[in-house]
Amino acid sequence: xxxxxxxxxxxxxxxxxxxxxxxxxxxxxxxxxxxxxIPWRFTEKERIAFSGQGLVPxxxxxxxxxxxxxxxxxxxxxxxxxxxxLFGGPEAQAxxxxxxxxxxxxxxxxxxxxxxxxxxxxxxxxDRGYFRESREKRFGVTLEAFVAERETVLPEFxxxxxxxxxxxxxxxxxxxxxxxxxxxxxxxxxxxxxGASAFRLLESDDPVHAWRERMLDLFxxxxxxxxxxEV
Numbered sequence: 727x728x729x730x731x732x733x734x735x736x737x738x739x740x741x742x743x744x745x746x747x748x749x750x751x752x753x754x755x756x757x758x759x760x761x762x763x764i765p766w767r768f769t770e771k772e773r774i775a776f777s778g779q780g781l782v783p784x785x786x787x788x789x790x791x792x793x794x795x796x797x798x799x800x801x802x803x804x805x806x807x808x809x810x811x812l813f814g815g816p817e818a819q820a821x822x823x824x825x826x827x828x829x830x831x832x833x834x835x836x837x838x839x840x841x842x843x844x845x846x847x848x849x850x851x852x853d854r855g856y857f858r859e860s861r862e863k864r865f866g867v868t869l870e871a872f873v874a875e876r877e878t879v880l881p882e883f884x885x886x887x888x889x890x891x892x893x894x895x896x897x898x899x900x901x902x903x904x905x906x907x908x909x910x911x912x913x914x915x916x917x918x919x920x921g922a923s924a925f926r927l928l929e930s931d932d933p934v935h936a937w938r939e940r941m942l943d944l945f946x947x948x949x950x951x952x953x954x955x956e957v
Contacts, residue, residue, distance in 0.1 A: 728762075729754075732774050732784040735765030736848040736921070741953045743848065743921030745834065745914035746795040748949070750783040752910035753799050755945040757809040761785075768853045795914075796826055799907055812907040825900070825908040833915045836883045837927070840876045843869040844923035876925065883927070887934055894933040898940065905944060913941045913949070920954035927957070 731751065734744035742748070742763070754761045766773060771780040777793045785792045787805070792798050803812050803819070813819035842861060846854050846869065858869060865872050890900070890912065899905040900912060916938050919927055928935040942950040 728786075728788065729759060730762045730764055730786045732766045732782045732786075733763045734782050735767060737850045738848070738953060739765040741848060741921055743845070743918055743954075744782060745837075745918040746781075747783045748914035748917040749795040749907075749910050750785060750798050751948070752913065752944070753802055753812055753907060755948055756812060756906070756910070757802055757806050759802070759806065759809065767850060769856050796823075814901065814906055818901075818906070822906070822908045822911070826911050829911050829915060832886065833912065834918075836886055837915050837919050839873060839879065840883060840927065841873070841919045841923035841925055843873040844925065848922055880927075884929070884932070887932075890937075891933050894937045899937065905941065909937075909941060913938065916941075917949055917952070917954070920957070921952065924955045924957055 731747070731754070733742050733747040733751065735742055742751075742765075751761075751763070766782050766784075774780065774782065774784045774793075777784045777791050779793055781793065783793065783795055783798060785798050785801075787801075790801070792801055799812055800819075802809075813822050846857060849857060861872075862868055893900055897903065900908045916927070919925070928938065
């Protein structure tokens, strides 16, 4: 079966920095499902118009077209039950939905406040006007103003990671002894930062940093091979 994933890319087509696309890429690797990733940029809405919306990831699996990372994960789990489970059962899937919501509502706004301006430096010149205008409309300030106090608020961001840190002090992955979709959700936020910015989010002795290193090495270094900043 032909399987393709439209995946947000920078000016360098090998640079992939969407946290949501990374959730899907890691999920496909976890399921050991081959996929061709197609670089997509912010202003290429027409290329994914067939999906009925304008955001990535978009997964084409045979005749099925899916979007939204959570919907894709549920589809993969249901459609490929013979492959390793992304969740570990219905109860774990329900808890993972909370991790998904926490990451979207808490972690992503924090990471955005620290690195979003730097995205301008890694995308194509023709995409920069759209990115600046759309994000500044959302935030109500310039991108530069939005990240101006990032050094000051960095300790607060690190404190916000304490629930993750406490779990990782007790076990190697958020899902337990082996990674699962809960890990891929949170990891996507760090791949967003890694791809876009040299700003250092984590101290080297932080258990979250050690976990991120383990995640980078999964699936023969799938994430580590992606261009990005080693910070």
